[in-house]
Amino acid sequence: MLYTPDARTIRLDLDERLNPGFRHSEPARLLADAYALSVAMAARTDDLLLKRDFLDSAIQIEEYLVDTLSELSVSRGDVEGQFNDLREIRPKWPAEISAKDWEQLADARTVRDIADVVCGGGDYWEAIRIAVESVFDEPVA
Numbered sequence: 001m002l003y004t005p006d007a008r009t010i011r012l013d014l015d016e017r018l019n020p021g022f023r024h025s026e027p028a029r030l031l032a033d034a035y036a037l038s039v040a041m042a043a044r045t046d047d048l049l050l051k052r053d054f055l056d057s058a059i060q061i062e063e064y065l066v067d068t069l070s071e072l073s074v075s076r077g078d079v080e081g082q083f084n085d086l087r088e089i090r091p092k093w094p095a096e097i098s099a100k101d102w103e104q105l106a107d108a109r110t111v112r113d114i115a116d117v118v119c120g121g122g123d124y125w126e127a128i129r130i131a132v133e134s135v136f137d138e139p140v141a
Contacts, residue, residue, distance in 0.1 A: 004040060011036035017066050028065060035061040079105060082128045086136075093136045104135045 003011060014032050035058050042054035080097065087093045097105070 003036065006043065007036045007040040010039045014062065014065065031061050031065055035065070078125075079128055079132065082125065083132050083136075086129060086132055090136070101135055105131055 011032055014035055018028060018032070038054045038058035038061070042051045042058065045051050045054065083093075083097055087095075094101075
Protein backbone atom coordinates (compact mmCIF):
# COMPACT_ATOMS: atom_id res chain seq x y z
CA MET A 1 0.00 0.00 0.00
CA LEU A 2 1.25 3.48 -0.79
CA TYR A 3 1.12 5.84 2.15
CA THR A 4 1.39 9.57 2.44
CA PRO A 5 4.20 10.52 4.85
CA ASP A 6 1.58 11.31 7.53
CA ALA A 7 -0.19 7.97 7.13
CA ARG A 8 3.15 6.11 7.15
CA THR A 9 4.11 7.79 10.44
CA ILE A 10 0.75 6.95 11.98
CA ARG A 11 1.08 3.32 10.83
CA LEU A 12 4.64 2.96 12.17
CA ASP A 13 3.64 4.46 15.52
CA LEU A 14 0.86 1.89 15.84
CA ASP A 15 3.19 -0.97 14.81
CA GLU A 16 5.54 -0.10 17.67
CA ARG A 17 2.71 -0.71 20.15
CA LEU A 18 1.58 -4.07 18.77
CA ASN A 19 2.72 -7.52 19.80
CA PRO A 20 5.72 -8.26 17.52
CA GLY A 21 4.34 -11.61 16.43
CA PHE A 22 0.88 -10.30 15.78
CA ARG A 23 1.77 -7.17 13.85
CA HIS A 24 2.71 -9.16 10.74
CA SER A 25 -0.49 -11.19 10.51
CA GLU A 26 -2.86 -10.35 7.71
CA PRO A 27 -5.77 -9.24 9.96
CA ALA A 28 -3.49 -6.91 11.92
CA ARG A 29 -1.96 -5.39 8.79
CA LEU A 30 -5.37 -4.72 7.29
CA LEU A 31 -6.73 -3.19 10.48
CA ALA A 32 -3.57 -1.12 11.02
CA ASP A 33 -3.83 0.17 7.45
CA ALA A 34 -7.46 1.12 8.04
CA TYR A 35 -6.45 2.86 11.28
CA ALA A 36 -3.69 4.87 9.58
CA LEU A 37 -5.97 5.90 6.72
CA SER A 38 -8.81 6.87 9.10
CA VAL A 39 -6.56 9.09 11.20
CA ALA A 40 -4.93 10.65 8.13
CA MET A 41 -8.29 11.33 6.49
CA ALA A 42 -9.71 12.80 9.70
CA ALA A 43 -6.85 15.30 9.72
CA ARG A 44 -7.58 16.33 6.11
CA THR A 45 -11.36 16.71 6.12
CA ASP A 46 -13.22 19.86 7.12
CA ASP A 47 -16.53 18.02 7.44
CA LEU A 48 -16.99 17.63 11.20
CA LEU A 49 -19.35 14.66 10.94
CA LEU A 50 -17.00 12.81 8.61
CA LYS A 51 -14.04 13.68 10.84
CA ARG A 52 -15.94 12.29 13.84
CA ASP A 53 -16.70 9.05 11.96
CA PHE A 54 -13.07 8.63 10.87
CA LEU A 55 -11.80 9.19 14.41
CA ASP A 56 -14.45 6.94 15.95
CA SER A 57 -13.46 4.16 13.57
CA ALA A 58 -9.77 4.72 14.31
CA ILE A 59 -10.37 4.57 18.08
CA GLN A 60 -12.27 1.30 17.79
CA ILE A 61 -9.54 -0.25 15.61
CA GLU A 62 -6.80 0.97 17.95
CA GLU A 63 -8.54 -0.43 21.03
CA TYR A 64 -9.04 -3.77 19.33
CA LEU A 65 -5.45 -4.02 18.08
CA VAL A 66 -3.69 -2.69 21.16
CA ASP A 67 -5.93 -3.82 24.01
CA THR A 68 -7.24 -7.12 22.71
CA LEU A 69 -4.94 -8.74 20.21
CA SER A 70 -1.62 -7.43 21.51
CA GLU A 71 -2.15 -9.24 24.79
CA LEU A 72 -2.29 -12.69 23.22
CA SER A 73 0.56 -14.84 24.43
CA VAL A 74 1.57 -18.40 25.06
CA SER A 75 1.81 -19.41 28.71
CA ARG A 76 4.70 -21.46 30.05
CA GLY A 77 2.20 -23.87 31.59
CA ASP A 78 0.52 -24.47 28.22
CA VAL A 79 3.88 -25.28 26.62
CA GLU A 80 4.85 -27.60 29.48
CA GLY A 81 1.49 -29.36 29.26
CA GLN A 82 1.87 -29.98 25.53
CA PHE A 83 5.47 -31.11 26.06
CA ASN A 84 4.37 -33.63 28.68
CA ASP A 85 1.57 -34.95 26.47
CA LEU A 86 3.90 -35.37 23.51
CA ARG A 87 6.68 -36.87 25.67
CA GLU A 88 4.42 -39.78 26.55
CA ILE A 89 4.57 -40.96 22.93
CA ARG A 90 8.20 -39.96 22.39
CA PRO A 91 10.39 -41.87 24.85
CA LYS A 92 13.64 -40.32 23.54
CA TRP A 93 12.65 -36.86 24.72
CA PRO A 94 14.13 -35.54 28.00
CA ALA A 95 12.09 -35.65 31.20
CA GLU A 96 11.80 -31.85 31.34
CA ILE A 97 12.48 -28.74 29.31
CA SER A 98 16.00 -27.41 29.96
CA ALA A 99 16.92 -23.71 30.03
CA LYS A 100 18.57 -24.09 26.61
CA ASP A 101 15.41 -25.69 25.22
CA TRP A 102 13.29 -22.86 26.66
CA GLU A 103 15.49 -20.40 24.76
CA GLN A 104 14.90 -22.34 21.54
CA LEU A 105 11.16 -22.47 22.21
CA ALA A 106 11.06 -18.73 22.88
CA ASP A 107 12.69 -18.20 19.48
CA ALA A 108 10.36 -20.64 17.70
CA ARG A 109 8.30 -18.71 15.16
CA THR A 110 5.11 -20.58 16.06
CA VAL A 111 5.41 -19.58 19.71
CA ARG A 112 6.46 -15.97 18.97
CA ASP A 113 3.64 -15.56 16.50
CA ILE A 114 0.89 -17.40 18.38
CA ALA A 115 -1.40 -14.46 17.82
CA ASP A 116 -1.16 -15.11 14.08
CA VAL A 117 -2.46 -18.61 14.67
CA VAL A 118 -5.27 -17.50 16.94
CA CYS A 119 -6.36 -14.59 14.76
CA GLY A 120 -5.89 -16.51 11.55
CA GLY A 121 -8.26 -19.25 12.65
CA GLY A 122 -5.53 -21.77 13.42
CA ASP A 123 -5.35 -24.01 16.43
CA TYR A 124 -3.53 -22.66 19.51
CA TRP A 125 -2.64 -26.09 20.85
CA GLU A 126 -1.45 -27.34 17.48
CA ALA A 127 0.87 -24.34 17.16
CA ILE A 128 2.41 -25.12 20.56
CA ARG A 129 2.79 -28.81 19.64
CA ILE A 130 4.53 -27.89 16.38
CA ALA A 131 6.93 -25.58 18.23
CA VAL A 132 7.72 -28.24 20.86
CA GLU A 133 8.21 -30.91 18.20
CA SER A 134 10.51 -28.60 16.22
CA VAL A 135 12.82 -28.37 19.22
CA PHE A 136 12.73 -31.97 20.44
CA ASP A 137 12.16 -34.14 17.36
CA GLU A 138 15.10 -35.17 15.26
CA PRO A 139 15.15 -33.49 11.86
CA VAL A 140 13.92 -35.63 8.99
CA ALA A 141 16.25 -35.57 5.97
